[in-house]
Amino acid sequence: MSTIHLVNESTAVPVSWYLLLAAALFGIGTIGALTRRNGISIFLSIEVMLNAANLALIAYARQLDQRTGQILVFFVLAVAAAEAAVGLALFIAVYRQRRTIDINRINLMRH
Amino acid sequence: MEMAVFALFALLALGSSLVVIAHKSPIYSTLSLVMTLFSVAVLFVLLGAPFIATLQLLIYAGAILVLFLFVIMLLNVGGREEGLPGGHRLQLITSVLGALVFTAMLWMLLRPALGQLAPAPLTEEMVSLSGLAQDLFADYLLPFEIVGLLLLVAVIGATVIARRPTPEELSGGGGMAEAGAAAAGPAPTYAAWAQEADRAAGGARPASVPGGSGRPGGAAGGKP
Numbered sequence: 001m002s003t004i005h006l007v008n009e010s011t012a013v014p015v016s017w018y019l020l021l022a023a024a025l026f027g028i029g030t031i032g033a034l035t036r037r038n039g040i041s042i043f044l045s046i047e048v049m050l051n052a053a054n055l056a057l058i059a060y061a062r063q064l065d066q067r068t069g070q071i072l073v074f075f076v077l078a079v080a081a082a083e084a085a086v087g088l089a090l091f092i093a094v095y096r097q098r099r100t101i102d103i104n105r106i107n108l109m110r111h
Numbered sequence: 112m113e114m115a116v117f118a119l120f121a122l123l124a125l126g127s128s129l130v131v132i133a134h135k136s137p138i139y140s141t142l143s144l145v146m147t148l149f150s151v152a153v154l155f156v157l158l159g160a161p162f163i164a165t166l167q168l169l170i171y172a173g174a175i176l177v178l179f180l181f182v183i184m185l186l187n188v189g190g191r192e193e194g195l196p197g198g199h200r201l202q203l204i205t206s207v208l209g210a211l212v213f214t215a216m217l218w219m220l221l222r223p224a225l226g227q228l229a230p231a232p233l234t235e236e237m238v239s240l241s242g243l244a245q246d247l248f249a250d251y252l253l254p255f256e257i258v259g260l261l262l263l264v265a266v267i268g269a270t271v272i273a274r275r276p277t278p279e280e281l282s283g284g285g286g287m288a289e290a291g292a293a294a295a296g297p298a299p300t301y302a303a304w305a306q307e308a309d310r311a312a313g314g315a316r317p318a319s320v321p322g323g324s325g326r327p328g329g330a331a332g333g334k335p
Contacts (some may be wrong), residue, residue, distance in 0.1 A: 013117045015230050018154065019221040021121050025128055025147075027214030032132025034206035040137045040183055044144055047175075048128050051151050054167075056221060062158040063230050065237060067246050070160050074247065077163075077170050078258045082265035084175045088182045089273035095186050096276070 018059035025052035039091055039101035043084075050080050117157060124150035137183045141176055148172050159233040162240050 025048060032045030054073045061069025091101050098106060127146035134140045148171045155164035236242050247255055 012230065012232075013114055013157070015158075016222060017117070017121075018158065020218060021124065021154075023214050023218040023221060024125060025151075026217060027210045028125070028128045028132060030210040030213055031207055034210065035203050036132065038137055038188060040179065040186075040188060041132075041140055044137065044140050044179065045132050047144060047171075048131055048147060051148060051171075054163075055151055055154060058155055058158045058160050058163060061160065062233075062237075065231060065234070067237065067243055070163050070243060071246055071251050073160070073163050074166065075254060075258055077166055078262060081170060081175055082261050084178055085265050085269040086272065088178060089269035091182060091186065092273040095188075101186065101188055 015059050015063040018062075019056055022052045022056040022059065025049075025055065037102050037104055039094075039103055039106075040088075042103070043087055043091075047080070047084075050076065113157060117154065120150040120153045123147075124154070137188060138180065141179050141183065145172050145176055148176075159238045161238060162243055 029045045029047075029049030029052060032048065033042050036042050036045060054076055057069040057073050057076070059069075061067060094106060095101050100106070124147050127143045127150065130143040131140045131147060134143065148167060152164040152167045155161070155167060
């Protein structure tokens with residue numbers, strides 16, 4: 001029962017603040033993904049965006065008093081793990097061919 | 112109290128995520144991302160999702176980011192980031208503007224469903240692990256199984272993609288003499304294409320042997 005009384009109603013944080021934070025984190029991740037040159041840094045920015053989405057999902061789960069949001073975040077975590085594994089393998093393969101993962105130099109499709 | 116914890120970790124999350132996108136070295140970016148993930152996990156606990164917070168720390172910080180660090184150190188890409196020759200400033204400005212507009216739209220999309228009022232107090236049912244398990248293994252059993260399949264496919268795919276090229280691919284991509292013998296594989300064509308594209312782009316690197324055979328780091332270990 002202690003978990004329940006952790007949140008005192010009078011001082012509780014409005015859920016919209018969490019959403020604002022999630023939107024800000026997502027924006028930061030977007031800026032990173034658009035401006036960085038290093039492939040791995042872009043990947044890290046995408047992880048920030050994924051986390052912002054997770055935060056929004058959990059916040060909505062809290063607001064609507066349903067666990068579905070938490071289930072969704074569980075699946076997002078699993079898919080993020082798969083994505084990281086395949087993405088990093090791709091980077092290794094690209095590095096083997098091109099000796100770089102700078103996205104300005106990985107431009108075969110441009111020519 | 113809750114407000115203080117929220118403010119502290121919200122600021123930590125924002126600050127460390129800024130470090131993630133701003134730091135030159137991917138290693139420091141990754142370590143900073145651990146901080147972001149930790150802060151967000153604390154917020155998860157505040158929102159009544161302690162199990163998801165634990166998962167976040169175990170899977171993200173414990174497994175995925177270690178994989179990132181491993182690859183960064185394997186490829187030795189730390190701190191080498193070359194900007195665009197021209198127009199980098201313009202790209203930065205447009206990216207920031209675009210992200211701001213995007214964030215504003217996101218915020219407007221997320222906001223209207225909520226009042227400013229604090230949500231109802233947490234219920235036992237909401238935070239209970241058994242309830243979550245009940246959902247996961249009863250209502251969402253099929254997605255759960257599919258995610259398991261996805262992970263299996265991802266493991267196989269990652270192994271195939273990142274594996275060392277086979278001897279045929281190596282000789283086919285590298286030696287001129289064997290190129291005829293090894294013929295018809297997609298690898299030699301691709302390697303030649305890559306070299307040509309490099310030269311066309313004003314090739315910063317000399318036309319070395321592609322296929323990773325002359326690599327100082329990872330592939331130096333074993334000639335099969």
